[in-house]
Amino acid sequence: MNVWGLGLVVGALLIAAAAFCWMAYSLLNSGIKTKQEIYTDAAEKDVEQIFNDDFREELRNRARLHFEKIIGENAMFLQQDLRLTTSQLNEYMKSEITKTLQVEFSKYEQSIDDAKQLAIASISKTESAIEQERQVLHDALEKEFAAEREHMVKRFENRMAEIVNHYVLDAVGNEIDLSDQLEYILGEMEANKAEIVEDIRSGA
């Protein structure tokens, strides 16, 4: 007997065992009831006799009324709860919103204050810078004006004799008679007499 023959035998045995088990299970499920099942069935029959349709209808009506009553009460409670909750929610929301708004407003106020301080600081810095710049410019301008004035005065001083001379010449140049100047000229010549005489005599 080879392996194939052994296999066929084992297979035939397994098939026979399976068929036996199936037959036993079918017999158990089909006809024979237990005591428990018999009692249960009897109770069900009694129940069906006691709890007939009218009774059931009556019970159903009562249950419905009771249920409706409970539903109504619950609805009322629920409504009250809802109202309460709503009012509480409103209060809560109000307080929360107020709190949040206050916080936000305070933050906003703070940030506005900060911005204001920043702006004030910036403006004061700018003012200070402008003032410094103005001072520097003022000093520079003053220095330049002084230099220019000094320059003009010096220039005027350097050319003052010419300017005055020119002015005198224009104003009274034609009206000065030489005869009127004779005394002045002779006075000047007397003052320089020694030099004049010496130079003329040494040159003659």
Next chain:
Amino acid sequence: MVLKSEISKKIEAMDKPKKKEEALTLSLQVLTPADVSRLNREVEDIEDFFSTAAVRGGTEAKSMPQVSQFLNNLLKDNSLNILHKADRTQLGEFLSGVMKSAPIVHASFATEPRPEFLMKLIAWFRREAHPYVLFKIGLQPTIAAGCVIRTTNKYFDFSFKRHFADSKAKLGDALRSDK
């Protein structure tokens, strides 16, 4: 004979120079070298006239050149007679000498000065410095008033221009005090 000797004495006296050259005075009207030159030329003309007359022997009638007022004054100031040869010679030599050696003073004015003014100025120079000082007159309108005198080596500014320049410090102080 006596008359002849007197005449010859007179002629000798006329020909004899009255003064030495140095003793002659230059009249105040003679201001510039041009004046001296003109007088010299005038004297030379007269001298030429007399020379020509002597050469020709008086055969040709010719009038003597007219003596100018300047020369006339000069002759009067020095008591000279132009008809006398010696005086003419002396005057000619004097004028030539003045032309050569008189010190020249350059004087500049703002306007043309009048002769009277110049005479007063030159009187001072001739009194104080040298009797034969002559002027060379110039015009400098820029000096406004006063004058500028230039001698041989020096320059004297008596103008208002210099006066203003000297007073520059005063005006400068005044300007600064207005600050």
